[in-house]
Amino acid sequence: MTTTNTTVLDARAVERTLKRMAVEIVELNRGTDDLIVVGIQRRGVQLADRIVKMIEGGEGVTVPQGSLDITLYRDDLQTIGPRPVVGPTHLPWDLDGKHVVIVDDVLYTGRTVRAALDELADFGRPAAISLAVLIDRGGRELPIHADIVGKKVTVGDAERVDVMVAELDERTEVVIVSKSSA
């Protein structure tokens, strides 16, 4: 069993991609009014953080930012058992009437996003919720799509897409990890 790592985006490419996503988020929202950016634990939080800083750089406005841990909203507790709750949910904003943009690293089955939508609904009633992901790898199991995509990749079920961010992983990079039984 050998594993091969293929780099999809290096640190500079991630930066460039996030910059474009930040612009697209502001365009989608037609400005920064009523915009709230919410990162999904874990790496979505760091990506959201960078996007908010980029919006600040471009627009001169600091948009409210939150984080969401969806572990307790998962649909597989009865089968897989509990997972460690990795990070805090921090949403000190009134969501009613706001436009919430969820930021996550990889969109795959769509189950994480489903859980995030459920959790957001317990915090309020946003006017709209959009989804921005760094990587869309296909393979949806639910009718969920991203409004803003950093990069689409095509990978098989046996492969893994790892997003690394310097804040947690010492470097920023997106790699496809494939296992072959050669």
Place this chain on the structure above:
Amino acid sequence: MTVGGALGKDLLGLESLSADQIRLILDTAEPFKEISERAIKKVPALRGSTIVNLFFENSTRTRISFEFAQKRLSADTVNVSTAGSSVSKGETLVDTARNLEAMRIDMVVIRHSASGAAQFLAERIESNVINAGDGTHEHPTQGLLDILTLRDRFGDLKGRRICICGDILHSRVARSNIWGLTKLGAEVAVCGPRSLLPNAIDEMGVRIFDRVEEAIQWAEALNVLRLQFERMTAGYIPSAREYNRVFGITRERLERAPRDVLILHPGPMNRGVEIDSDVADGPHSVILHQVTNGVAVRMAVLYLLAGGKPELAEAAKGGSGRGREERE
């Protein structure tokens, strides 16, 4: 990463847990604190789970705390107390539990006046069992919430000096605290009249203070226990007044301490007996913080024991043939 099974089927006491297991519960309790601060204090983690709170002994705080924890995790709960149930008609503990199990429950939280009752039950039923206090044996969730409260203030508990004061003999809270705290590397002492200390207490690795003044000189935190008059079958102490004069935690005594001493009490308090009102309500008291932490700790325990049925996991793997989202 899955943590299912990290605690096993039941939570019966802290004696049988490792330091890592205790830390896992405390770390899991942290994010649960925030849920109780939300406008909608509820997450769906235990939706569909049925939990029975089986209380053979009076309890207000612990039962309500468990019930809040269960409801905030969306579990369905039923409370059974001795009065008005078949228990008062002479049904045995196991029969009661087996009948409940026949109604397809997932978990039992049990309080009983007999030491070992929780373990006895856990060995005989399939459901998860959580010990909410068994006789004078253990009260693990109380121990955990005390430790979480100490950790909130001190951070790492290694080398911290904590003294448990009062009626150690009748106290399951003392036992759970001693096991948990020593496993996490804290220095633990007990202080009380010799008549209220268990014989082999020094074998638990604790220091003994006969004078409360010495304990206050030494300790960074005092966990003040209630005098359990209802369990005292003989004259252990001359009188409550005498006890207060010799062992009571008073402001005058605390003012002579070389540092601020954190004050814990698992409740219910006998004000003016083991603790004076101006200490209980004073600036260094974290007694109500303990109560808040109790809900978070119990949510963590319920969450960690729930789910994770291996046969279901196997079936799910065969079914979809696909992992879940990358990078949890």
